[in-house]
Amino acid sequence: MSSAVSAPKASAPRRPSLWSRLPVVRQLRQSVGLQRGMLVAGLVVTAAFVLTAVFAPLLAPYGYSQLRDLDGAFGAQQSPSADHLLGTTVGGYDVLSRVIWGSQTAALVIVVAIVASIFLGILIGLVSGYFGGWIDRVLVVVCDAIYSFPSLLLAILAAIVISGGQSDLWGGILAAALSITVVFIPQYFRVVRSEVVRIKGEAFIDSARVIGTPHLRIMVRHVLRNSTRTLPLIVTLNASEAVLTLAGLGFLGFGIEPTAAAEWGYDLNKAIADVSSGIWWTALFPGLAIVLSVLGITLVGESLNDLADPRLRSRRLSKQVAGRVEQTSVAAPTVPGGVVTDELTLPGEASQLDTLEGEDRS
Template sequence: MATSVTAPPEDAPRTDPSRRGWRRLPVVHQLRQSVGLQRGMLVAGLMLTGLFLLTALFAPLLAPYGHAQLRDADGPFGAQQPPSAEHWLGTTVGGYDVLSRVVHGSRTAILVILVAIVLSLFAGVLLGLVSGYFGGWLDRVLVVVCDAVYAFPSLLLAIVMAIVISGGQSSLFGGILAAAISITVVFIPQYFRVVRAETVRIKNEAFVESARVVGAGHWRIMTRHVLRNATRTLPLILTLNASEAILTLAGLGFLGFGIEPTAAAEWGYDLNAALSDVTSGIWWTSIFPGLAIVLVVLGLTLVGESLNDLADPRLRSRRAAGSADTAETPVVPGGALDAGPGGLDGIEETHR
């Protein structure tokens, strides 16, 4: 007896692909997946990080004065002035407005983070991909070099690189570039290790062997099939490295190897200049730059740790057993291994 198939009624609810699409966005998906304290940490981190990004984006509009401005129409600001209606957070020992320096310092920090992460991503991913895919003597040399750099104290290495690149201090562009390159040298081994380990594992998968059989070249296999799967965990590392970049930049500025105060505002330099004020009871010149560093690092760290917990099935808190969102959640943000456009069946078609 044949079984009849009943068509769904026309008024039955249908899933909107566009709505499901935005729900699968990286941060949105992890936010919907999180529960309890884990969600609270992620939301708090996103709020602090969003505030930092908005402050850096609208710094010229939010800051009442320029980062190196010492006077207005009424005359000089004066050094070490307490918080008042004219200067909400007071003035520094050099006569700068503290609020303006803190706000403009966020723009310097975001520029250094962007340049450092872009440079370290490009170099670390490329070296890790080549080293893991080809192996041999090149792999051994790169592993030894990266292990040696990784074992070196990161701040000391950044100081040495800052001295070599800019002589210790520089203009806005030179200082940002010097600090970014210094941080890049520290970050490259981290991306190299992650990408190399994933590449060594993925290059032996069945879809990679299938691509070799149909005649695909090394470069095509590396870029179309290996790269997209080897970089799935990098968003987790990016957030943690961003907070480390903030601390390294602040350390360079605190030790006097940062950016000149007339070129750009930098929180580490302002903390160094406020050391003598602390013993004199002048608290406002040091507490606000230090608070900015703490809040930004805390926000980025909360986001990174929350994403890391959600990516690890041993740490992730699951919803009800019948939840479709949780059941379909991948172990890592990038999802399961992807053979490329068209899946395993489309490998041959992409190389015809």
Template sequence: MATTVTPRRKRGLPLVRQLRQSVGLQRGMLVAGLVLTGLFLLTALLADVISPYGFSQLRDGSGSFGAQRPPSGDHLLGTTVGGYDVLSRVVHGTRTALLVVVVAVVLSIFVGVLLGLVSGYFGGWVDRVLVVVCDAIYAFPSLLLAIVVAIVISGGQSSLWGGILAAALSITVIFIPQYFRVVRAEVVRIKAEAFVESAKVIGAGHWRIMTRHVLRNATRTLPLILTLNASEAILTLAGLGFLGFGIEQTAAAEWGFDLNRALSDVTSGIWWTSVFPGLAIVLVVLGLTLVGESLNDLADPRLRSRRAAESGETGEVSVVPGGVLGAGPAGLAGIEEVR
């Protein structure tokens, strides 16, 4: 039987709910961020279709592209000092950035959440050791730590997957303490709640309590951190490439490396080799940051209350990110569902 999405279910869909809750400038920022992020994802997924040439292609049927050619009909954004098409490099650079972001964020979430869950739930000497280690890592300058880790992992090699993995793992080391601290703080608070004590009384094991009761309630703010960390990952990747610790241009297209190669062009009046990779970094980071900051503001109960007051709705006040808890028995039912 075909199913249809009712208006009530539409209201509960991710991002649709946030758009309905946003107001004024906040809604405009969220929409702009979603548009820029969507364009970034589509470009990365359709890079082979959008790009007129390969990222390392130097010639076509008519001959060599030529170095530092200005924008023209054959090369809409010109060519680089190495003779590569700038548009093709920028488009394929989105795929490299997306791969690094996905690997780095997934690994950091998995490790950071697991360590934070164990540390906050069991406490004791395990908690103290993990807190000290993560605080020590967090105290290091992020880019410097990424450079050191990238050198250790890659060993000077700059192949496509080797460079992507080295960059992703170096960024993962930076992000793990962030997820660890957030999850640990939530677990310490949640494990003292009555429903956790009730689960212990009825004989539930530690693993079941951690996964079924604590974890689900301790990770509600992770989507907010994820979007902000994605933008930071792109900046870190660009910084590694700009300093020469990224991926070689013959292995993959990477915006930071292209900016490094375009430094000498700026003084010669050749602007297109540096403007477009830099603009790509700015727009992608701006889009992800707008989404993250908007979601972070929408998780504030005060903003939700103002939205309810402006729309004339007096029975709902949200106290959890992305959720709505009503007053009276319905509200109590919502609390039990969250738990």
């Protein structure tokens, strides 16, 4: 037996480093061709968005509510010039500065909205899916009811309830974020619940029940960790929706006061009249900022979705027949009483071959 154990096969396969197992990083390494292009483009745009938000105070030439500098007032609706690279708005703000500062507001709303909704959504999804019964039915009906409302209407309602419609930076951010939260919780709930229901039927949950594992331990140790697979995808898609909802709220006049923070939706709203009078810069740049940030995040989300599904994931196709035949179960004769060295499959490849063979003997 000792000789068999010391054989190279018995040594554990090298585990990929923690870095390469992180979500996104793992998918990036896995992707090829167009899918890789999409993911990289999305990551670049998203990174630019995040960096702009973080370094807004350094990048922006003026403050978000600055109307004048040492030379006097900026003046309203000035066309792009050396002083104001993207011109000024009808209210006399610098467009470039507002766009840059606006990314900070958007990023804050994304973070607050996701943090607020993800914990509650996962918790009720887990409880609802695991225990089932009437709690589950009630929660599903409530979430379906929330789905049936137009999300913007709900967000407006929440904004009015939380802050009376208008407020300062944090009040506005919280109002926007929490109103989005109301819409997001059902999404996390739905995704986590369906995963939990699927996992609850797997044999390893039964095997945990057979040995008498308490419910809490099953939920945390076995169910929760296995049901978070699709969360990175939902997070990215929700992030882009958060940006859109914030912009929508601002556009409708439920956003943040221009003196409290820069906000793209608000600027767009104020630029409506400019469009017909040939002043293009006040509407174009905030609009572009919204489109690019949403596009970047959505590209990342969609690529993650494609890469998560083995049927959608593209792989490098060889022109020639290549590769080696995988070792299957009965390579070497049995060693009487020894260890089974003849059953060896490499990680990942065994399941691949199984699906190809499509043999199910249940």
